[in-house]
Amino acid sequence: MRHIKFLSIFAIAVMVAFTACINDLDVEPIDPNEATATNVFSDELSYKRALARVYATYAISGQRGGGGGLPDIEGIDEGFGNYLRLYWNLQQLPTDETVMAWDDASIKDFHWHTWSPNDVFIGAMYSRIFYAITLANEFIRTSEDAMGSATGDFLEDLRLYQAESRFLRAFSYWHAIDMFGNVSFVTDEDPIGAFFPQRITRADLFDYVEQELIDLEGDLAAPGTNEYARVDRVAAWMLLSKLYLNAEVYIGEAKYTEALTYLNKVINEGGYSIDPNYIRMFRVDNDQSPEIIFPISFNAQNTQQYGGMTFITNASRGGNMLPNGVGAWGGIRAIKELVEIFGFNESDFTTEDPVFNAREDHRAQFFFDPESWSWEVENVGLFTHGIGVYKFTNLRSDGEPDPMAEGDFASTDFPMFRLGDAYLMYAEAVLRGGQGGSRAIALQLVNELRDRAFGNTNHRITDSELTLDFILDERARELYWEAHRRTDLIRFGKLTGGDYIWTWKGNVPEGRSTGAFRDLYPIPVNDLDTNPNLIQNTGYSN
Structure with a gap:
């Protein structure tokens, strides 16, 4: 903000x-x-x-x-x-x-x-x-x-x-x-x-x-020299990387080497760094994050409308979910397939602890009260059928309210491009055969994200575990609800067809x-x- x-x-x-x-x-x-x-x-x-x-x-x-x-x-x-x-x-x-x-x-x-x-x-x-x-x-x-x-x-x-x-x-x-x-x-x-x-x-x-x-x-503008929320050349490198990573879908031609050319620039020349506080990137003070390359900026007083982050923060809260600094419109929530990618089950959540505080992966910002919510989405129209998500809120990363708070309007900026995404893109481009990168660096970058997620080094993966299937799941764990998933599933051949089925698809x-x-x-x-x-x-x- x-x-x-x-x-x-x-x-x-x-x-x-x-x-x-x-x-x-x-x-x-x-x-x-x-x-x-x-x-x-x-x-x-x-x-x-x-x-x-x-x-x-x-x-x-x-x-x-x-x-x-x-x-x-x-x-x-x-x-x-x-x-x-x-x-x-x-x-x-x-x-x-x-x-x-x-x-x-x-x-x-x-x-x-x-x-x-x-x-x-x-x-x-x-x-x-x-x-x-x-x-x-x-x-x-x-x-x-x-x-x-x-x-x-x-x-x-x-x-x-x-x-x-x-x-x-x-x-x-x-x-x-x-x-x-x-x-x-x-x-x-x-x-x-x-x-x-x-x-x-x-x-x-x-x-x-x-x-x-x-x-x-x-x-x-050269990296780090422009005003906040205005793009610099790192944003262009990131967009080129995304274009090339999806080139097989877009034009039927692999361009993973070209993707790595610009991902190397983003990672090594961009001047951005992984935010040690994952939660901050989705809170009101995310303008202080060193990781966000291109945000869509919002302010509760000066960008008042019912779309954007006002929609995402309000619509994602309902039922008896935790306060998140705005209202509770009760619209969007997760289905079990996303939560299970984290390795969680319905039994991990209790009425006494509906956010599963014992979770080790702190990226998992979910809410499920087994007393009043249904793990299975039997009725799509009932907000409490599914799992609540409180990844985005209109609170500061320390839990304090938005100093510019006004009604249901949000001040949290949307992280359109961020460095953590570039790390996972680099690993994927290497695994898909791109030249100009290495498995060793890819493994290092993935494990840096996992170290942040768990707060320790106990959950690093080995080289043999670094596969494309792992990358798709790790992108869900790291980037869920950041508007990447449709494009990701298409690139992996899993949005349509029968290779991957989820609740209410079809x-x-x-x-x-x-x-x-x-x-x-x-x-x-x-x-x-x-x-x-x-x-x-x-x-x-x-």
């Missing part, structure tokens, strides 16, 4: 660009006081404020606080339409880590693997991705225009701001690659006007994002095989209807 107030600077200009497929865009608001890209950049500071709005699109849902109207996208409740909330749900709910109790629209379809192309949440995620891309495009155009007359420090600032916007555009395009595959493609070089964006294939978009990140690497209590085409989400029907250049993903019918 930092005391940041995100400003709406050029939202109207962006909204105009965002509707470029259907509207005449050569218009100006009648009200001369209305903020647009043509009149809002009155001084040098205004460009930094505009950059803050590009970042803020991942955290906030609209132009007013508290979900109070003027949403960024239409067709969905403003709180539901928050970028991070949508991304988290689409990454977590189809997996063995999370299940949702609520009946909002089609939200249960994600855990059941029964979603369709007209799903409101899928449509909103697609719109959110391209709203963020359009916002970045507009800032890149505007900053490029200003560079013609800028000099000195202001020119250097503009170059840095533009590089950060290009990173954020690449970041959202990575989400498009991962979730949707073949999508619309627009950049700052496209004209402002009515046109149908061209379709880009997954492979071509992979190449574009890869080249963008390589090209802008030197333009981003919409039956015992779980069943689901179609491999669900490794990609469908292109939303509304976008197919309005853009003739798009083609539906295989397996889906409109």
Whole structure:
């Protein structure tokens, strides 16, 4: 958390660009006081404020606080339409880590693997991705225009701001690659006007994002020199690593050696270190963590909305769970498969000790009261069927309340990229045959995480235990609920199909095989209807 107030600077200009497929865009608001890209950049500071709005699109849902109207996208409740909330749900709910109790629209379809192309949440995620891309495009155009007359420090600032916007555009395009595959493609070089964006294939978009990140690497701030919550070149190295680690899924070509090239940079040149306090990374004071490379920043007073971390912290508490600094909405919880990856059983939890304080792995932040909860999810709609998760809270790491507390709004930042993930990615890339790393270093990195998890060296693994199956389970133990699991399971060939079954997968209590085409989400029907250049993903019918 930092005391940041995100400003709406050029939202109207962006909204105009965002509707470029259907509207005449050569218009100006009648009200001369209305903020647009043509009149809002009155001084040098205004460009930094505009950059803050590009970042803020991942955290906030609209132009007013508290979900109070003027949403960024239409067709969905403003709180539901928050970028991070949508991304988290689409990454977590189809997996063995999370299940949702609520009946909002089609939200249960994600855990059941029964979603369709007209799903409101899928449509909103697609719109959110391209709203963020359009916002970045507009800032890149505007900053490029200003560079013609800028000099000195202001020119250097503009170059840095533009590089950060290009990173954020690449970041959202990575989400498009991962979730949707073949999508619309627009950049700052496209004209402002009515046109149908061209379709880009997954492979071509992979190449574009890869080249963008390589090209802008030197333009981003050096490691450790940028302000908190703004990216530096380590974030670009991390995103390249993720792109390469998943390349076999995205383009059918292994790039584990390339992944190791950039993971070595992240680990050895990034300047980040493993946080000795695992819990701190998911608490209000996680802005003090030395491990978080790229956070999505929140503040209970200045980023008030019902998505993002406000959603994650409130929705994960219900029943008789422990206080976590916000409310108790009773929505998301774990299923037994996640908890059993830690080696825990129902009998480990008691009414007297529902958090299982005797656990040795302190990453396991679970709650289960056998007197009032059910280990088996007999009814998906009952929050107390399953296991509570209190990994994310709105408390400080010392248990004290958020000093900026206000209602149910959260101040905990979301750790989008962190070093512990890079350690496990390194080990996986080595095991998959990548060159430029070693099993010895991979084993050392994994055991460093396990030493932190257990508080001692008694639970280190041996070289023979370092397998891909172990890595998948260790990623669940280390990174659960951090919005990685869907991508991980796809990379390991286990999200769909019958090799790995979990509770309610396929919409039956015992779980069943689901179609491999669900490794990609469908292109939303509304976008197919309005853009003739798009083609539906295989397996889906409109």
